Every structure is written in structure tokens, then in C-alpha cells.
Amino acid sequence: MIKFFRKIRQNMIKENKASKYLLYAIGEIFLVVIGILIALQINTWNQERILKIEEKGIVKSLHNEYLQNKKLITTSITQSETCIHTLKSIMNLIGKDEEFTRKANSDSLLFYAFDPPIFRPSENTISGLIQSGRLELIQNKDLVNLIYEWGRTMKALTDNSKRVMINLDDRVFPYLSKHYSLKDMDAYGELQWENKTILAIDKLKIFEDIEFENITDDFIYRVLYNKNKLVELETIIDSILKETEQ
Template identity: 30%
Template sequence: MIKFFRKIRQNLLSEGKTGKYLKYAIGEIILVVIGILIALQINNWNNNRTNTIESNEFNKRLLAEVNGNIDLAIDKIEIIKSTLNSSKKILDLFNEPSNDKNLKSLDSLIYNIIEGVEIEFLAGTLSEGLNTGKVALIESDILKSKLYGLPANIEYVGKWDNNFSTYLYEIFQPFLYKNFNYRKMDNVYSNYDVGPSKFKNQHNKALLENEQFENLINNQFFQSNSQLEFHTNLKNEFETIKKLIEVELEIGK
């Protein structure tokens, strides 16, 4: 093809048709430019198509990860609600007449609140997207903004969980070790047969007359309320991100 066009130019020059030659040369340049533009457009189309495929594949994996985090958040919230409810019931026991039923229920309520739950949210796909720039391929600016801010939100909630766990393990449980009989409680409410305790002291009755214990339960009640608020907000953020990803996937079809 190149030889063909060269031969035309040579014939025009040899025949002295300079004007036609110039017009032909200009036309040839225009054709070359058009060819380049078409090639660039095809290349851009291929790149956009590749980016769309990669973005959709990433969004599908991200959606699965977000769904997993929503499930984890729901589980965490239910545990917090149970702890909150048990703490409130213990506080109510301080204002009720002391009887065998109340003293026995205290064991189950304490059993329900002495273990903190630290949930590690899933972040592998999001970290990959942030590190490789795949998040930047997402069309929605709102979704991108939320994904960029999500690690900080998760970290913030995690710090509150850590603070609560520190309170449980370093303050609340050490108090119980000195003022409460774990073996009696575990023998009834745990999955292990530890047998009855030989100590017959009325720890439960003493606890409900102990102001420090009331303060500790009161503190736990307020910390659980804060945990519930933070985890509920985080769950709502996950659910918003989920909806935005679903819209993004629908657009990318």
C-alpha cells in the first residue's frame, strides 16, 4: 500500500503536476492523521473495556467483602445488645429486695457480660483496591470517598472495642476474681463440668451490697451504649456502601 501511494506521488511530480501533488500530499497526511485518530480511539476503547471489566470484577469481590462485614457487624451488635441488657438488669437488682431468685440470676447475668468480643472486619479486597488504584477506577465519587474513609472508620470503632476489652480484662474481671465465685457460675452456665465449689460464701449477696460493683456495672452499661452506637453507625456505613456498589455494578453491565 505504501509503495502504491509512493508511485502516485512520483507520477505527479514527473508529470509536473505540482498543485495536484500538494493536494494529494495534504490528503495523504489527512488520511494518516485520521488513521492515527481511529487507532487511538480503538486503543482507548480497548483500555476502557479492560478497565470496566477489571472494575466490575473488583466491585463484585468488594461487594462480597462488604456483605461479610455487614454480617459481622450484625453479630457484634447483637452481642453488645445482650451485654447492655444484662448490665441494665444487674443495675435493677440493686434496687430490688434480695432473694434467692435474684441472687441466682446474678450468676447468669455476670456470665453474659464478662467476655468482650473483638471482631476483625474483612479488609483484604479494600486494601488491595486502595494499594493498586482500583478504587480510583470507580465512577462514583461518593462511593470512592466512602471507600477512602472506611479504613479510618473501622480503626476508630476498633479502638473503642480495645478500650472496652482493656476495661474488662484489667479492671472488671480482677475485681470479680476477688469478690465472686467463678466456679459456681461456670458449673451452671459453661459447657464444662467443673463441679461445685467448696466455698459457700454468699458472694452474690455481697456484690449487690457493694458500691464499687455497682459503679463497675454502671460504667459497663455506658460503655456498651457507646459501643452500640459506634457499631450501628459502622453497619449503616457498610449498608450504604453496599447500595452504591450495587448501583456501580448495574451501570457497568
């Protein structure tokens, strides 16, 4: 094709047809420009197609990841509700007469009351998107907003969960270690002690102590905050799954 146009151009020059050659040259330039524009457009279409394929892969990964998180958060919410219910049962024992208190299995209550769940979701896809700057590939702005909302709510939950664990280490267990038998409590955990402590200790005294009541009340507040954040996260998860179900 190039040789063909070159031959025409040479013939026009030999015949001294300047005006025709000029028109031809303009036409040739026009064709070259059109060819470049078409090539650029094809390249743009190809890039857009590649980005669409990548976006679909990201959306699919998000959907699969949050299907897993849905199961995890359902379990965590249930465990939080059990923890709160048990803490309230303990509060109901405080200040009651000894006969009433002895009917309760305080060892079991204390073990499960002060063992709140820690929610650890899978965030590999979101972390990768944010760190690589590929979050902008998602064209669904509602989905992008949900991802940012997830991050904000998850941070609030994580920060409070850290405070809960600090409270356990610095306040709850130091108190119980002085006024109760941790061995009797741990009989319901992995240690599974078969025999109770043989040391002389009146474990029921804690239910007459205002300090223990305050510790328990404060702990309920902290666990309830976590539970409410878990419910918020569950709503976000449901919305993310809806936006990515395609």
C-alpha cells in the same frame, strides 16, 4: 497500499508536477494523521472498556463482601443488646436485699455481661483498593464516600473495642478475681465446670459494693458506645449494598 502511494509519488516527480505533488503530499500527511488519531481513539476506547470491566468486578466483590458483613454485624448487634440487657439486670441487683439477690443466677449474669462481642468484618476488597490506588476506578462517587465513611466509623469502633478489652483485663477481672468465683462464672463457658467452687466466699457481697456498681456502670457505657457504632455501620452496609446491587 504503501507501494501504490509510492508509485504515484514517483510518477509525479518524473512528470515535474510540483504543485500536484505538494497537494498529494499534504493529503498523504492528512491521511497518516487521521490514521494515527483513529488508532489512538480505538486504543482509548479499548482502555476504557477494560477499566469498565475491572470496575464492574470491583463493585461485584464489594457487594459480596458486604453481604457477608451484613450477617456478621446483625449477629454482633444482637449480642451487644444481650450484653447490655444483662449488665442492666446486674445493676438492678445492686443494693437490693440478700433474699432478692439470691433469686438471680449471678454466675450466669456475670459471665454473659462481661463477654461483649468483637466485630471483625471482611475488608479484603477495600484494603486492596486503597493500598493499590485502584479506588479511583470506581466512578460512583456516592459509593466512594460510603467507603471512606465506613473506614472512619470502623476505626472509631475498633479504638473503643480495644479500650473495652483493656478495661476487662485491667479493672473488671482483677476485681472479680478478688471478690467472686471465676470458676462458677466459667461454668457457662467453654470450661463447663460441673461443680461450683468449694472455697468459702460470699459472692453476693459485690452487690453491696459501690466499686462494683461503678465498674458495671462504666462498662455499660463502653458497650453501648460500641453498639451505637455497630448500628451506624449497619446503615452504611445497607447503603453500600444498595449502590452495588447492580
